[in-house]
Structures are given as structure tokens and as C-alpha cells.
Amino acid sequence: MRRHAELEDEFQRAREFIAARARAGLTQKQIAARMKTTRAVISRLESGRMKPSTRTLERYARATGHKLKITFEPAGAR
Numbered sequence: 772m773r774r775h776a777e778l779e780d781e782f783q784r785a786r787e788f789i790a791a792r793a794r795a796g797l798t799q800k801q802i803a804a805r806m807k808t809t810r811a812v813i814s815r816l817e818s819g820r821m822k823p824s825t826r827t828l829e830r831y832a833r834a835t836g837h838k839l840k841i842t843f844e845p846a847g848a849r
Contacts, residue, residue, distance in 0.1 A: 785819035788831065792817070795835040805834035 792802055799813040806813070815821045816831065823831070825841070832839040 781819035785817055788817045791832070791835040791837050795837075797835065802831070802834050806830045 792799070795802075797805075799810045799817070803810045803813045816823055816827070825839075828841075829839050
């Protein structure tokens with residue numbers, strides 16, 4: 772069950788990345804250029820295959836015209 776919850780977190784993070792990029796009307800290549808990285812890195816972020824650092828989250832948010840907001844929720848909340 773724990774692994775299922777971890778996977779759901781990864782999928783949710785991926786959906787949030789993709790939604791932010793879609794709202795900004797940008798391609799992965801454009802985000803990569805703004806972040807001074809490669810499209811492959813953006814693809815990995817958006818697939819949920821990597822756990823980004825807070826710095827990477829901030830850079831992605833800035834590149835898409837968003838503000839990063841991190842919150843804590845009780846462990847049982849879903």
C-alpha cells in the first residue's frame with residue numbers, strides 16, 4: 772500500500788508540472804530553454820520519474836510564470 776501512495780504522489784506531481792506548462796502555453800523545449808537545461812530533463816520531471824529539489828521546483832515555477840507553494844498535510848489526508 773505504501774508503494775501505491777508513493778506512485779500516486781509521483782503521478783500527482785507529474786500532473787501539476789504538465790498543468791503549469793499548459794497554462795503557460797509553453798513546450799517542453801521552451802521550458803528547458805528558460806531553465807537553461809535540456810528537454811530530456813523537463814520530460815523526466817513531467818513523467819514523475821525524478822524527485823526534484825526545491826530549487827528545481829522554484830525554477831520550473833518561475834519558467835512557467837507561477838509561484839511555488841509548498842504545504843504540509845496530515846499523513847492521512849487525501
